[in-house]
Amino acid sequence: MDAATISRPAVAEIWSWLGEIPDPEIPVISLVDLGIIRDVTWADDLLEVTVTPTYSGCPATGVINFEIERSLREHGIEKLVLKRQLSPAWTTAWISAEGRAKLRDYGIAPPVEGTAACAGALRPLEVSCPRCGSLRTERISQFGSTPCKAHFRCTDCLEPFDYFKSI
């Protein structure tokens, strides 16, 4: 049998499989929602999946690569390679609209523009509380439970919450 034609599922189908892999730290959103899958291409019978890191030192990176490989192998892909792409650097602007809604439902305020790592000066943030929707919130700490999140508190409902930082 010709190995090159035996099993080359369509790229769109592979994207849909990747869209079912949850982020290891925020399992309500998928790797595709997160915007870290940059490219899926066939090179003959070799599948190349290009992934970009969220943060340089994100400990989930290893798990993410492992999960991608495991999922694709379960779908019958035998020859695959994961490529790391740094540039253009990942930005939270790539988190899908669906991903943002899922983050909010999960209790994590999705990223808004205008924080330290974005172009331009620091501006006051309008982070709305994912529980009660109030805009009267305050930052407790620049860094939350993971590098990608900051720690906030709602001054109306008084609940603390995670804010997914904008980079």
Added chain:
Amino acid sequence: MNAPASSSVVSSAVAEFALRKGDNCLILGHRNSEWCGHAPALEEDIALANTALDLIGQTQLWLGLACEAEGKGRTPDEVAFLRDVSGYRNLLLVEQPNGDFGRTLMRQYLFDAWHLPLLKALMGSADRRIVEIAEKASKEVAYHLERSADLVVRLGDGTAESHARMQAAVDFLWPYTGEMFLADALDEELAAAGLAPEPGSLKAAWQEHVTRTFAEATLKAPEKSFAQKGGRRGVHSEHLGYILAEMQFLQRAYPGANW
């Protein structure tokens, strides 16, 4: 000079440059990680650990580039865990002991205020690999600088006790800042090739940030000082050996050990 020789000279310059950048991130990342479980407040404990994580991640990128440019088949782990003190190329500033929380923060601030303009300048490097790492790292370092500057102001312009501790931190660390802006032959070669900025060209941006932050923090930079130097040619303070003893113990006692 023929083309292959020239490109190998450039490769070795890039390798040495990446080693310097990686070692700064590695040693400061290690220092910050020493606070894990010991910081004065839970939020700060987490912030220090997250900053350390970013820096260790950046270390992997820089040392990865150093190994690639060097072309000897070494891995970033080998470079990190199997070199002795004289092989390290970090600034003396980052290896200074943590001291109290104030000194740790001041060290971070003085470094961040240099690190961010450096990375921004490196985004214009002639080497695409340097540009990519700088682009990635600068987003993280923008957050480091925002936090460290904010805390320097809050503690400098805080209580009499916190002010005194922050001023003592400035006085202690200041002599280690001059090294950031000194150029050696490698720096001149890198600048001439458009690979990295002249170290001295970063001084104005750093000075401006520090002056503004110190004014708000009611802190004073020493009027007269001297620059401790030697880190980039492998001449270190006694402290680095202790860091390496802890950091490298496992790989030296159990060579090749893996998770």
